[in-house]
Amino acid sequence: MNVQIIVDSGTDLPKAYYNELSIEMVPLTVYLDEKDYLDQVDIESKTVYDAMRDGAAPKTAQPSPESFHEVFKKYADKGKTIIYFGLSSELSGTYQSATIAREQILEDYPDADIYTIDTKAASMGYGLIAYHAAKLAHEGASVQDILDLANHYVSHMEHIFTVDDLEYLQRGGRVSRTQAFVGSLLKIKPLLHVEEGKLVPLEKIRGAKKVLRRMVDLAKERGEDFNQQTLAITHGDDEENAQKLAELLRDELQPKDIIIYPIGSAIGAHAGPGTIALFFLSKTE
Known part of the structure; x- marks a missing residue:
């Protein structure tokens, strides 16, 4: 394989895929209890969720350009084509760090073949893009074929x-303090989605039981050809509801496959415990 796929830990990809598809991962940093941890390396997401339930407010930081430079250089030295897929630039400065590192590498390796792609996605939305690109790379596909597929997924x-709790979104500036307070009183569950890489409120659902049902209905409205798709569900330490959602999807949409995995520490530090997320491809116009 002459194409090396590189990601950051915002993919929330299952760890087995990194080895299986030879994906290199650059971790974000999580600050918790006055200590620094590398996401997906030396902290488990459940540790973060348990701390948040106890009132902790973890913070995160993007990898430095130097972190990306080290990884890019390793593969530039081998003459490999490098494709980095990044966490949405609207949600993190991680992609910017990678872009700076690319420019530095090209100063020393003018002929290096390096692509940096802003996926405008997060968690397994981002992860699915990188996963399918890595599968093609592993199979020996051309760089252009990999980029074409990736751009379609993006x-x-x-x-x-x-x-589960609007307070976590409020801390991150996604909803106002008043909205969080009123929403908690009324037991309102927000549904959100991503537009051009930004988190955008979609609907408000009263009652947790109705939320999973509505997520399936939205998938029906927005997606197609589910029997040819691998869907993904990620969760903030809520395997039970993730499995309930998967069961509804299998019954009604018969997807090719569903990947279920916990949301990592970096994304989870902002979304909070109890988050449930569904990722799929929209209809082709």
């Missing part, structure tokens, strides 16, 4: 998600 990736 243009059509849907995120539908809900959070």
Whole structure:
């Protein structure tokens, strides 16, 4: 394989895929209890969720350009084509760090073949893009074929998600303090999605039981050809509801496959425990 796929830990990809598809991962940093941890390396997401339930407010930081430079250089030295897929630049400065590192590498390796792609996605929305690109790379596909597939996924990736407590979104500036307070009183569950890389409120659902049902309905409205799609569900330490959502999807949409995995520490530090997210491809116009 002469094409090396590189990602950051905002993909929330299952760890097995990194080895299986030879994907290199650059971790974000999570700050918790006055300590620094590398996401997906030396902290488990459940540790973050348990701390948040106890009142902790973890913070995150993007990888430095130097972190990306080190990884890019390793593969530039081998003459490999490098494709980095990045967490949405609207949600993190991680993609910017990678872009700076690319420019530095090209100063020393003018002939290096390096692509940096802003997926405009997060969690397994981002992860699915990188996963399918890595599968093609592993099979020996051309760089152009990999980029074409990736750009199609970037243009059509849907995120539908809900959070258990609006307070976590309020901390991150996604909803106002008043909205969080009123929403908690009324037991309102927000549904959100992603537009051009930004988190955007979609609907408000009263009652947790109705949320999963509505997520399936939205998938029906927005997606197609589910029997040819691999869907993804990520969750903030809520395997039970993730499995309930998967069961509804299998019964009604018969997808090719469903990947279920916990949301990582970096994304989870902002979304909070109890988050449920669904990712699929939208209809082709």
